[in-house]
Amino acid sequence: xxxxxxxxxxxxxxxxxxxxxxxxxxxxxxxxxxxxxxxxxxxxxxxxxxxxxxxxxxxxxxxxxxxxxxxxxxxxxxxxxxxxxxxxxxxxxxxxxxxxxxxxxxxxxxxxxxxxxxxxxxxxxxxxxxxxxxxxxxxxxxxxxxxxxxxxxxxxxxxxxxxxxxxxxxxxxxxxxxxxxxxxxxxxxxxxxxxxxxxxxxxxxxxxxxxxxxxxxxxxxxxxxxxxxxxxxxxxxxxxxxxxxxxxxxxxxxxxxxxxxxxxxx
Amino acid sequence: xxxxxxxxxxxxxxxxxxxxxxxxxxxxxxxxxxxxxxxxxxxxxxxxxxxxxxxxxxxxxxxxxxxxxxxxxxxxxxxxxxxxxxxxxxxxxxxxxxxxxxxxxxxxxxxxxxxxxxxxxxxxxxxxxxxxxxxxxxxxxxxxxxxxxxxxxxxxxxxxxxxxxxxxxxxxxxxxxxxxxxxxxxxxxxxxxxxxxxxxxxxxxxxxxxxxxxxxxxxxxxxxxxxxxxxxxxxxxxxxxxxxxxxxxxxxx
Ligand SMILES: Nc1ncnc2c1ncn2[C@@H]1O[C@H](COP(=O)(O)OP(=O)(O)O)[C@@H](O)[C@H]1O
Ligand SMILES: [Mg+2]
Numbered sequence: 354x355x356x357x358x359x360x361x362x363x364x365x366x367x368x369x370x371x372x373x374x375x376x377x378x379x380x381x382x383x384x385x386x387x388x389x390x391x392x393x394x395x396x397x398x399x400x401x402x403x404x405x406x407x408x409x410x411x412x413x414x415x416x417x418x419x420x421x422x423x424x425x426x427x428x429x430x431x432x433x434x435x436x437x438x439x440x441x442x443x444x445x446x447x448x449x450x451x452x453x454x455x456x457x458x459x460x461x462x463x464x465x466x467x468x469x470x471x472x473x474x475x476x477x478x479x480x481x482x483x484x485x486x487x488x489x490x491x492x493x494x495x496x497x498x499x500x501x502x503x504x505x506x507x508x509x510x511x512x513x514x515x516x517x518x519x520x521x522x523x524x525x526x527x528x529x530x531x532x533x534x535x536x537x538x539x540x541x542x543x544x545x546x547x548x549x550x551x552x553x554x555x556x557x558x559x560x561x562x563x564x565x566x567x568x569x570x571x572x573x574x575x576x577x578x579x580x581x582x583x584x585x586x587x588x589x590x591x592x593x594x595x596x597x598x599x600x601x602x603x604x605x606x607x608x609x610x611x612x613x614x615x616x617x618x619x
Numbered sequence: 620x621x622x623x624x625x626x627x628x629x630x631x632x633x634x635x636x637x638x639x640x641x642x643x644x645x646x647x648x649x650x651x652x653x654x655x656x657x658x659x660x661x662x663x664x665x666x667x668x669x670x671x672x673x674x675x676x677x678x679x680x681x682x683x684x685x686x687x688x689x690x691x692x693x694x695x696x697x698x699x700x701x702x703x704x705x706x707x708x709x710x711x712x713x714x715x716x717x718x719x720x721x722x723x724x725x726x727x728x729x730x731x732x733x734x735x736x737x738x739x740x741x742x743x744x745x746x747x748x749x750x751x752x753x754x755x756x757x758x759x760x761x762x763x764x765x766x767x768x769x770x771x772x773x774x775x776x777x778x779x780x781x782x783x784x785x786x787x788x789x790x791x792x793x794x795x796x797x798x799x800x801x802x803x804x805x806x807x808x809x810x811x812x813x814x815x816x817x818x819x820x821x822x823x824x825x826x827x828x829x830x831x832x833x834x835x836x837x838x839x840x841x842x843x844x845x846x847x848x849x850x851x852x853x854x855x856x857x858x859x860x861x862x863x864x865x866x867x868x869x870x871x872x
Contacts, residue, residue: 414749440751448749454742458734468750 367392367524367556373412373422382408383419384580391573395550395557399564400577401602406560407451409577410526413558414448415439426524444472447522451529451560453513455501461488461512462497468520487515490545492538507534514542518549525550525557532562539563543570564603568592576602641755641836642829645763648756655761662765666727670773673722678777681714682706682784689785690793699789703800704807706785707778711808711816715778716770717864720823723773724856728831731762732852735835736845744836759836763828770824771817778816815871822867823860830856 368390375383382405390396398406411417412424415431424431426442434442455464462484469480488494491511501509514530530546531539543563547570550557561567568574568588575585576599584596591599685706693699735758738744747754782804789795834852838844 411745416745416748440753443749443751446749448746450742450746452741454746456743456746457737457741471752472750 365392366390367427368413368558369423369425370409370413371423371425373409373419373424375408375412375417375419375422381580383412383422386422386577386580387582388575388585390556390558392556393550393554394572395546395559395570396573396575397567397571398558398560398575398577399562399567399602402562404577405580406577407528410448410528410558410560414443414446414526445523447517447520447525449510449513449517449525449527449530451532453501453506453509455509455513455516457501460498460500461493461504464501464512465515465519468516472520483519484515487519488512490518490549491515492541507538510534511538511542514545521553521555523553523555525555525559527557527559527561529560529562531567539566543567546570578602637837638833641759641833642763642825644755645759645829645832648753648760649764651756655757658757658761659764659768662761663769665730666723666765666769667773669727669730670723670769671776673726674719674773674777675780677718677722678715678780679784681718681777682710682781682786683788685709685714685781686785686788686790687793690789690795693795699795700799701803702789702795703782703786704803706789707782707804707808708812710778710781710785711812713864713868715774715781716816716819716823717860719774719777719820720770720827720860721857723770724827724831724853724860728827728856729849729853731828732831732835732838732849733845735832736838736848739836739838740840740844754836759828759832762832763825766824766828767821768824770827771820774816774820815868818871819864819867822863826859826863827856830859 366389368388370386370388373383373386374381386405386409388396388398388409398409400406408417412419413426419432422432427445429438429442431439431442455461456467459467465484465487466480469475469483475483484497485494488497491514493508493511493515496504496508496512501512504512510530510533514527517525517527525546527546531542534542543566546557546559549555559567559571571588573585573587574591576583576591576596578598583598584591584594586594686702689702689705690699693702693705735744738758744754744758747757786797786800790797790800831852834848834855835845838848
């Protein structure tokens with residue numbers, strides 16, 4: 354079956370990626386990625402590890418520039434914009450990095466409060482309330498004064514999720530939010546992402562290995578393989594399509610295009 | 620072969636360009652709002668806290684050695700009275716700024732390179748960027764500014780303690796005349812000598828912060844990235860301190 358890409362809806366898609374290519378040295382990591390993330394929906398990107406999911410997210414949030422191709426966010430072509438415009442687009446983002454990327458010189462409270470302290474005019478009391486509320490939502494109440502180094506990987510990830518959510522972003526990007534969490538926590542995080550998404554009508558792009566559990570909380574699936582989107586569409590449609598590579602992947606038998614193992618957790 | 624050489628040259632020139640642009644951005648962000656007063660003060664505190672006692676200790680012993688060597692040399696010419704002048708001028712014009720800069724590099728500069736390097740390798744710097752916070756303005760500018768402020772102050776500390784150390788050894792221990800020690804300094808050390816020391820300290824402050832921040836900020840994302848960045852930062856800072864010292868001296872003489 355053809356990749357089902359929502360090409361007609363560029364107008365109502367928050368993110369539209371067309372034919373994105375990027376190579377590192379000899380390795381063609383992104384080899385013509387097409388993706389559309391409709392506004393107000395959760396798009397889950399799945400795929401074998403090392404296939405370029407993180408690299409794709411870093412193009413969406415403009416940490417990396419593509420060799421060729423286009424990325425349109427809220428109607429704005431972002432691959433060639435200047436610094437000021439780029440920062441304006443980024444104000445809409447909440448990003449959870451794969452390894453958390455918490456500031457290790459700051460406590461959990463300071464980390465989560467950071468975007469509010471630096472980028473808004475909210476008062477202390479209000480910031481404290483918002484932080485407490487968000488920490489409670491990710492199950493980290495009482496951890497305000499811990500440093501990231503004093504917490505487990507799963508707790509760090511939840512703190513990082515709280516930081517990504519604190520400014521109530523319009524577009525949420527999550528790089529493996531549940532990897533390393535136990536099933537109960539995984540379930541809670543999925544519920545939280547879904548609830549937040551509904552409450553604020555935000556658009557979410559999530560990279561996840563929790564297949565097929567995560568599909569229950571997703572509106573769309575994009576399956577990445579060989580530097581492209583093998584399939585991309587609404588969950589039921591993708592599941593009904595019985596794509597061979599996708600089913601192998603779900604059965605845990607996907608042959609990745611694993612190059613040499615990444616030197617970093619990126 | 621020639622092609623490869625060309626590629627290497629282009630690489631090097633590009634890296635040098637990067638290095639210069641980095642400082643230009645940092646300096647630009649010092650004057651552009653929003654100002655980061657709190658961060659600058661935090662950096663001042665950490666440079667001061669890390670380097671204060673080290674600078675004082677090295678200053679003391681440098682002064683004491685100068686007192687000892689100076690006394691023994693000057694005695695051969697029967698001019699022990701010039702000891703104060705010699706110790707003070709050598710410290711204020713030369714050893715104060717240079718040794719202070721080297722000590723701050725070893726202590727605070729290396730810590731800075733390691734800190735920024737680890738922030739780079741764990742994507743904390745990327746996290747700042749994605750939050751629409753300029754990481755150069757947030758991380759580098761306050762450090763450069765703190766360097767410009769703290770280097771002259773710590774150099775002054777070094778000089779004062781060093782002169783005192785020279786007095787203790789030269790006058791107190793070796794028996795050089797105490798009156799001429801003080802009077803010599805009063806009469807022979809002019810504003811120009813002090814200005815020379817301050818100019819040097821200012822330049823070293825920028826150079827050390829520039830190099831240490833740049834190396835940390837651009838640490839490679841590998842297991843050895845942070846330690847390599849730290850080593851490179853200390854070595855390059857030290858080399859640049861001594862090289863720029865020569866040129867500054869020849870200009871300011
Ligand atoms: N900055 C980089 N420089 C060179 N290669 C990179 C870089 N970032 C990622 N890669 C390579 O791109 C490939 C895809 O990486 P990544 O996107 O992290 O995979 P994943 O799908 O598991 O998130 C890997 O082989 C990795 O080595
Ligand atoms: Mg990844």
